[in-house]
Amino acid sequence: MPAFTQEMYAELDKVIMSLKGQEGAVMRSLQGAQDIFGCVTKDIQTRIAEGLNVPLAEVYGVATFYSQFSLEARGQYIIGVCMGTACYVKGSKAVLEKVSETLATPVGKTTSDGLFTIRDTRCLGACGLAPVMMINDDVYGRLTPDKVPGILASYQK
Ligand code: FES
Secondary structure, eight states, rough: OOOOOOHHHHHHHHHHHHHHHHHTHHHHHHHHHHHSSSSSSSHHHHHHHHTTTTOOOHHHHHHOOTTOOOOOOOOOOEEEEOSSSSHHHHTHHHHHHHHHHHTTOOOOBBBBTSSSSEEEOOOOOOOOOSSSSTTTTTEOSOOGGGGHHHHHTTTOO
16 A cells, blocks of 8 residues: 555644534545545545544545545556557557556556556547557557566566
């Protein structure tokens, strides 16, 4: 899991304290947490519930209702393999499977070391390079599954 620092928790506590007792405190605390951590995991929701002195179910309800909140920690690198039509017909599914197999992690999940999150995406707007994969802001085109391990290894230094 990605490391969350004491400073991040201290910042969250400050946000919680500043909102305690106010209208919309749960929503705004979750927004603050999402900004600080990039997600609102169960631990973070619990901290908000305790800090605001509201039931965890209420925090969970808000966190799961709005798609802006990511309930799982994300990896340092987000891998997006394009499943748009142009990429799909050129074999992006096999590329995605190779990513998943190489990292021993299912699509949609984060590697246990917190380094990568694997996603399938819609058209990335680079169809001329199909099949395309992005790792954060880096674009890789004309991929074949055998190129995948070398690309991933270059992020694992
Ligand atoms: S379909 Fe993959 S980049 Fe457009």
